[in-house]
Amino acid sequence: METPHSRADDELDWYSARSPYKLADVFELWRYRQLAVILALRDIKVRYRQTIIGLVWALLQPLTQLVIFGVLFGLLGRSPVAANVPFVVSAMCGLALWQLFSQSVAGASLSLVENQSLITKVYFPRLVLPLSSVLAVLIDFGVACGLLAAIMAWYGVAPAASLLAAPLFVVLALLVAAAISVWLAALSVLYRDFRYVIPFFLQVAFFTSPVIYQTDVLIPAAWRPVFALNPLAGAIDGFRWSITGQGGFPWLTVIVSLPLLTVLLGGGLFYFRQVERTFADRI
């Protein structure tokens, strides 16, 4: 019986306690793509089932914020964005991407805890869960982009040629969301405190990211390098630039963002892998 590495061995796929130093098995994740899609579809269907106005809810949130901040900055008598672009257009660029980010983080961070029944009963790469939550948010982002297009048409703002670069910044925002979600998802399995940390974190992030203002208009030049430490800042600045073409490519925020994002994502995947081994036992 003790015949390790005999011919029969080679036909078996071997499993043991896996090394915690392996980040993520991309090939395996790809094999489970259908599961990720079907879980994302489930999230979308469930979110709008038994609601009367369905997807309109995805519009109401950014619209309300536009009105509130529009009035607020109007009362303050100061525009937080470049003068040649209407505030509403500029803010909507930020809000569309912000909504994508915040909903991804909120959904993905709790995805493991909310799918405990799956984790304790079936095997699949656990990363599928946060990833599918991020996928599920894309539909709301589509709606928000539609709203943005409508607003631009209303104000007669033509998209700049840099529009082609917009998907890049969407991906950047998604990566930032993924990096943070992987951390929060793994942490919230072990520490339920994170259920309360997440809304708090998002509120801070909303105001420290250039969502309703433009970095190069509102933030003093001396503070911009510090401000750029927020990896989301690069994504939102870049997205706004690519849509409206104002202010030039935000080199500073993007360049500072990228290495930070790499560290955050790499560290997140590593930590996720560390605790993934015991999710089923500890959740």
Next chain:
Amino acid sequence: MARPVIRVERISKRYRIGARQPYHRFSELLSRLALRTLTAPRDWWRRARTAGPTTDPEPEQPTRGELWALHDISFEVAEGEVLGIIGRNGAGKSTLLKILSRITEPTSGRFGLRGRLASLLEVGTGFHPELTGRENIYLNGAVLGMTRAEIRARFDEIVAFAETEQFLDTPVKHYSSGMYMRLAFAVAAHLQSDILMVDEVLAVGDVGFQRKCLGKMGDVAKTGRTVLMVSHNMLAIGTFCTRALLLAKGRLELDGPPREVVRQYLESGSCQEAQRSWPAEPAAEGAVARLLAARILDEHGEVAFDHDIHRAISIEIDLESFRETAALDAAIFLLNADGVCLLSVGACLGSSLGMSGVAPGRYRARCEVPGGFLNDGIHYVTAFIVRDKQEAIAMEKDAVSFLVHDYGTGRSGYVGKIAGAVRPTFPWVVERLNGLGHSPMNNESSASVR
């Protein structure tokens, strides 16, 4: 021997328990991080000095605060085998299935699998109440590892098996529990895999459903697929399995033909659960009486956990009365696995002994439940004392328990669970009626069956 499809090599699994339960609060994480930072250089130094081969480590000895759910388990399963895994609660059966289906990782050891594995640790994993039957079939199928194309190809078959055609587009939250179970099992039953792992799935649902599941399991076994099943249904193990493993306290006790393993398991029945006593403490102020012990006895008066369904079982209670009382009753509730109270009986100590009151002292009361009365399965006894026919004092919930086994004698081929909280063998009278007359025939053609 056919090629192995599963090979398990020295698998162990450790859980931390009790005070060492890992941090579930943020503050604990912070203090741990601080500690880690301080001790990191020391740990690094130690690891560097003791660096050596890390393969196949010797399973460590259990220390306090740890529980070895599995300890050094090795076995092989050949293609087409139907392997039953039995053992008491906490023996490590479910942990083993969870490791083999990769839900959790072993602490040490490794295992090899060949082909596609489907694990069915629960019926209806991933079902969402808000989604319709149709959507849930796709969702559940995907969760269990089927591709969209495979589900589409078998969709009609699944729906037909579940008998839920007209409710396909209704959210499953509006389903009856029976429909829900049927749909869930239907998806699972149509999984295509080389290895199937099943945990106690048969223990749910109504009788008709269980019969259907058992039939399907039999079919699966006949197609030559490799099946691993964990069950408390000894009859199912004995009927379907070609081989069985007995686990006890995380160790592999026995590996052999199912009937032999089942017999050994039943005979080795531990008496822990069948007997209990409570420490003698000085009587509290105002206390009237207290329970001393409770035990379950077989026909020979021996403490036993496992009982044959056809044999009598005795429940014995020892109690102590601290002072003179007008009336004192020793009483029990008998509950089944579902928590249903089957009966409540008591003995009046005074009148049983022919006295008018109960004097201080120790008493023993025994109640015999005749054979051929209870259904099979686990039973729990709640013991208590009734004072003056009014007040229940000194109640011990689930004081003792016992398992009633149906070894399959006296059944005519049907192997599923027989419905009912109890299963008394009441006499039947069967007569043959001739089509001609309306009155029953004479004694020649009637027979009474017990």
